[in-house]
Amino acid sequence: MNWNCENIEERLSDYLDGGLPKAEAATFSAHVAGCARCTQLVASVRGLVGALHALEPVAPPPHLVSSILDQTSGPRTSRSSWRSWLGWTRAVWQPRFAFGALTVVVTLVVVTQALGVQWHTPTLADLNPVNLYRSADREAHLIYARGAKFFSDLRVVYEIQSRLQSNEPEAPPQKPPAAQPAAPGKSEGPETTPLNQNHADYGTKQFTRFASALWMAPARSKP
Amino acid sequence: MQRHTRRIFNLCYRFTSNRQEAEDLSQEVFLRVYRTLPSYRSAYGAFGTWVTSVTRNLLIDHYRRTRRDRLTDSIEDVLPQVEEKESAGRRPDHSAAVVELGVHLQKALGKLSPDLREAVIMRDLEGLDYREIQTVLEVPEGTVKSRINRGRIELARVLDQMGIRPD
Numbered sequence: 001m002n003w004n005c006e007n008i009e010e011r012l013s014d015y016l017d018g019g020l021p022k023a024e025a026a027t028f029s030a031h032v033a034g035c036a037r038c039t040q041l042v043a044s045v046r047g048l049v050g051a052l053h054a055l056e057p058v059a060p061p062p063h064l065v066s067s068i069l070d071q072t073s074g075p076r077t078s079r080s081s082w083r084s085w086l087g088w089t090r091a092v093w094q095p096r097f098a099f100g101a102l103t104v105v106v107t108l109v110v111v112t113q114a115l116g117v118q119w120h121t122p123t124l125a126d127l128n129p130v131n132l133y134r135s136a137d138r139e140a141h142l143i144y145a146r147g148a149k150f151f152s153d154l155r156v157v158y159e160i161q162s163r164l165q166s167n168e169p170e171a172p173p174q175k176p177p178a179a180q181p182a183a184p185g186k187s188e189g190p191e192t193t194p195l196n197q198n199h200a201d202y203g204t205k206q207f208t209r210f211a212s213a214l215w216m217a218p219a220r221s222k223p
Numbered sequence: 224m225q226r227h228t229r230r231i232f233n234l235c236y237r238f239t240s241n242r243q244e245a246e247d248l249s250q251e252v253f254l255r256v257y258r259t260l261p262s263y264r265s266a267y268g269a270f271g272t273w274v275t276s277v278t279r280n281l282l283i284d285h286y287r288r289t290r291r292d293r294l295t296d297s298i299e300d301v302l303p304q305v306e307e308k309e310s311a312g313r314r315p316d317h318s319a320a321v322v323e324l325g326v327h328l329q330k331a332l333g334k335l336s337p338d339l340r341e342a343v344i345m346r347d348l349e350g351l352d353y354r355e356i357q358t359v360l361e362v363p364e365g366t367v368k369s370r371i372n373r374g375r376i377e378l379a380r381v382l383d384q385m386g387i388r389p390d
Contacts, residue, residue, distance in 0.1 A: 013372035044379040044388065051389035052347035055325055060232035061246055065224060068250055072257040 003031035008038045012045055114139055227271070228253075230349065231278050237344045238282045240333045248285060252278045268358045275351070276359045279341060286337050324389060331381040339374035346371045 001007075001024055008031060014020050015028050032038045091097060115136050125131055231252050236245035255277055263273055332340055345351045345359065356367045382389065 009376060010372070013368065013375060041376070041379070044383060045375050047389040048375060048379045048382065049347055051324055051328060052343070054321075055328060055348060057229065057233045058236050058242075060229055060249065061242075064232065064246055064249060065228050068224075068228065068253040071250055071254050 001027055003028055005035060005038055008032065008035075009041065012042065015042075016046055016049060227274060230271075231274065234275065234278050234344065234349060235282065237329070237332060237348055238337075238340060239285070240329055244285070248278075248281055252281055255281065268355070272351075272355050272358050275345070275349075275355070279359050282341070283337060324387065327382065327385055327387045328378075328389075331378050331385065331387075334381050335374060335377055339370055339377055342367065342370035343374035343378060347375070 008028065011020065011024075011028065015025060020028060032042050092101075115132050228249065232245055232249045235248040235252070236242060239245055239248065252274070256274055259277070263270070268276075332344070335343065342356065342360070345356050346353075351359070353364055353367050356371075357364050360367060360370075362370075
C-alpha cells in the first residue's frame with residue numbers, strides 16, 4: 001500500500017493500537033520515517049495516548065456512596081437506643097450460632113468433668129494447673145480402674161454361664177405325653193406344660209447348687 | 224457498588240471537568256439505574272456496559288442542557304485547584320510535572336466536541352474495547368474507530384497549541 005499523509009492520519013490509531021497487518025505496519029513506518037510532518041504527528045499522538053493511560057483516576061468524594069444509597073434505597077432510619085444496643089443479638093439467634101454455642105458448652109462440661117473441677121465449691125485452687133493435672137490424673141486412673149473392674153466382672157459372668165452350661169446334664173429321655181384329645185372350646189395358646197415346668201425347676205436347682213458350691217468353695221479351700 | 228461509583232464518577236468528571244457536576248451526575252446515574260433496573264436484560268450486554276450507556280446518555284443530556292451556561296463559564300477558574308488538591312492528597316511524591324500534565328489534559332479534553340471526547344474518554348481513560356464502546360454509543364465499529372482516531376489527533380493538536388508535548 002502506498003501511504004500518503006492523509007492515509008497515515010486516518011489509520012494512525014490502528015497503527016498505534018497494533019491493529020495493522022505486519023506488511024502494512026512496515027510500509028506505514030517507512031512513510032513516517034521519511035515524512036517530518038507524520039513523524040511529529042505520530043510522536044505527539046503516541047505521547048498523548050501514553051499520558052492518558054497514565055492519568056490516575058480521580059477519587060470520588062467519600063460521602064457519594066452514602067448519598068446514592070440514601071437516594072436509591074431511602075434514608076436509613078435511626079433505631080431507638082435500646083434496639084441499636086441489642087442489634088448484635090440478632091446474630092445469636094441464628095441456628096448455626098446456637099448449635100455452635102451448644103457444642104462449646106457441652107465440650108466445656110465434658111472437659112471440666114474429666115478434669116475433676118468441682119463447680120459446687122469453686123475455689124481458685126481448682127484452676128491451679130498443678131491441681132488440674134492431679135485431678136486429671138486421678139480421673140484417668142479411676143476410669144482405667146472402672147474399665148478393668150467391668151472387664152473382670154464380665155469374665156466372672158461368662159465363667160458362671162459357661163459352668164452352668166457344662167454342668168447341665170443331657171436331657172433325660174422323656175416319655176411323650178399321652179395324646180389327649182383337646183378339650184372342645186379350650187384354646188391352644190402358650191401355657192406351662194409339665195415339660196417346661198420340669199426345665200424351670202431343673203434350672204433353678206442347678207443354679208442354687210452352683211451358687212452354694214461357689215459360696216462354699218473358699219471355705220472348703222481353707223485348711 | 225464502590226467500584227461502579229468510582230468508575231461512573233470518573234467518567235462524569237472527565238466529561239464535565241467539574242467535580243460538583245460529576246457528583247450530581249453520578250447520583251443521577253445511579254438513581255436512573257435503580258429505577259430502570261427491571262428493564263435491564265443481559266442480552267443488552269454486561270451490566271457495566273449498560274451502566275456506562277446510561278451514564279453517557281445522561282452526560283449528553285447534561286451537555287445539551289448546560290451549553291448556554293458553559294459559554295459564559297470558564298473551567299480554568301476551578302479545575303487546576305481541584306486536580307492539584309486531589310493528586311497531591313493521594314500521592315505526595317507525585318511530581319509537579321505529572322500533576323500539571325493532568326490538568327492540561329483535562330483542560331484539552333474539555334475543548335473537544337462531545338462525540339470525540341466521549342470516545343477518547345471511554346477508550347483511553349476507561350479502557351473500554353471497541354465492541355463495548357460500540358454498544359454504548361450505538362454506532363458502527365468503523366465510526367467508533369474513526370471518532371477515537373480523530374479525537375486523539377484533535378487532542379494532540381489542542382495540547383500542541385497549549386504548548387504541551389507529552390512524551
